[in-house]
Amino acid sequence: MTTPTAARDRARATGADLRAALESAAAWLSSNAERINALNVFPVPDGDTGTNMSMTLQAAVDSLQRLGADVPVSQVGQTAYEAAMLGARGNSGVILSQLLSGFAQALADAAELTPDGLANALSVASDVAYRGVSKPVEGTILTVAREAAAAAVAGARLGREIPEVLERALRAATDAVAATPTQLEVVDQSPVNRQYGRVLAQAVDDEQSTFGFCTEFLLRDCDLPVDEVKSRIDALGESVIAVGNADLLRVHVHTLRPGQALEFAVVHGTLVKVKVDNMQLQHEAFVAAGSQASSSDAERQQASSIGVIAVAAGEGLLKVFRSLGARVVHGGQTMNPSVQEILAAVNSSGYQELIILPNNSNIILTARRVQELTPHRLTVVPTETAPQGIGALLAFNFQADMQTNVGAMEQAARAVHTIEVTRSVRDADIDGVQVQSGDMLGIYDGHIVGVSATADDALLRTFEHAPTGALEIVTIYHGADATEADAHNVAHRIRADHPGLAVEVVAGGQPHYQYVVSLE
């Protein structure tokens, strides 16, 4: 049995060492999550970067419990990555899972970690993370990851051993953080980035992961020799079996893209008896997000072949989305939903085609990850607030196809303006406004436009930014920290100032935000 001791062998790290490193990183993240949350430059109460990253890494570490002590680094990394991918929450969680993905990909065949292997793994991790973000921004965790990897590579080339390679990576990470402008929120996770060098993980590349769908089929009258079928299917996944002959061939593969395997099959023979199982579902207990079985839902399901999934926080807002026919995933009090929670809603929805409304800019990446993990046809309409999501959902046409609906919903979401009112959790100088901790913030379409002493006042003053001539209806969703009476008062005042403008009050029940207002 190996024991993780740095002094014992500085040129090799075992699977057990890797696991220990991940565990200590997760423990560190857990104790510092609140501090990292507080580093969010945008001074709002639900800046949950630390919590998201901590929970993502914790999911990875929890999955390692079922491994024995003597496993190769490839398996530790693969297991950790698969769990992180599903457990990823928020943009930061998704990026962390991407780092783990690349790391694992590089170490797919390794039993132990060498200095070169480590440096290479850090490089690949950085590459994969960059590729996973459609518009990578410098001065974020991506920059830190890249520079840490470069330093590690340099150290390995000089023949340094593992601890020193790590030290170099850590120093480069710290320097990268210090050199970046402070207005980028992700950059402020400097303590996390210092720990980055300690986070060693491996996972198998997406294309080769044994996570995915266990796909089996019988193929009659195949027009290719068995060997060629085997090598073609090999390119699609892992654990490939192809046995039999041209008359009857049995094929088995673990793949994230069962559709590709089946498409290949139909071209080359007659498909008989297809079986596709979600292997992750077979392993884990599934928490279905928001069970809503009811006869009216059954009717709604018949009404269109396309389902909609909406993420929302607040009992009232959840009810609004449900009443409009969406399945809801809880947005969470202080954290964002994980990839798995959204995936669960997709899989249990009963629909083959779905549209996802994240309703929060920090959930968009997570929703996009879900797209890659399921054979369902999914499209994410990138709504950033609940009002945008409701606007999009209202544009849903029961008789139109997916493409038409996505276009209409995106357009509708863009046409909605959102006002948010919340209490500032710290001092800040942002969007040209001086904010003190405890001030009521008025936020218009994601930008802080002013501070006030009260929530009502913040709402009224922020409303002055609205293009009232072009508005037809204002909907005020009052949160858990505001009263219905106050909301009606504000509505009354807006109506008085703008006769002819419809103003409605709805109980949203959302945490942290006294008011979330939709302007249409």
Add this chain to the structure above:
Amino acid sequence: MSSIGIVTDSTADIPAARLERYGLGLVPLIVSWDGQTFRDKLDLTTADFYLRLRTSKSLPKTGAPSLAAFETAFRDQLQAHDAVISINLASRLSGTYAVARKAAESVDPQRISVVDSGSVSVCLGWLAEIAATLAQQGAPPAEIVAQLEDARGRLRILALVETLEFLQRGGRIGRAAALAGTLLSVKPILSVRDGEVAPVERVRTMNGALRRLVELIVALGPLERLGVVDGDSVNNASEVARQLAVHYPDLTIDRGELGPVVGTHGGPGVVGVGALLAR
């Protein structure tokens, strides 16, 4: 050349002048309300109906014409014509078509054809007019029926309702139930095709809904016929007609008001647009 009599039912909305011109027979459906029975549009006018609907605590019920009513109508037609074609309200929405078929069988199955319009209101009216026009031109019954079946496939109805309550209570809501129960106030837009009511969209404001109704019609492409009807909502209907006229300058837009029978199921505040797609 034999002459053919055309019969339809009271749920057809046809401008009075054209009703006269074509000599169409109209068999009334029945409205029963607070113990009284009325023949649709005859014993109860549309204006009285909506007035009463807005203030009454009880809801009316509707019923198909009796077998006797259709038999009488068919016999009357056969006194002046050699054959009869009856075009009726969608069989999925009412038992009227079934009664008409029974009546045809009992009076003279060889000379009476019964066609299921799959539709209602202006669209049903157009089918009756097409039949009457072809009859006047000397077309035989079989050809008229074939033309009606072709036209029937090109009929579309989009309707904006003020509330889904009447459709729900009358049991005709169908899949449009998906539009119900929203916690936000919305105006539902639904479609009627082949006698099936289905959901289309929900719009937050009335003005938005009227605009959307127009957009959805325009998206249907070139049209042969266009009509705008309402249930006690003439201003909104006129606005829709005005906007549609801009897109279809060469079409006459038929106007009409939904009678008591249709009004019982749609409720007050309905704006409906019927279209016959060009071939």
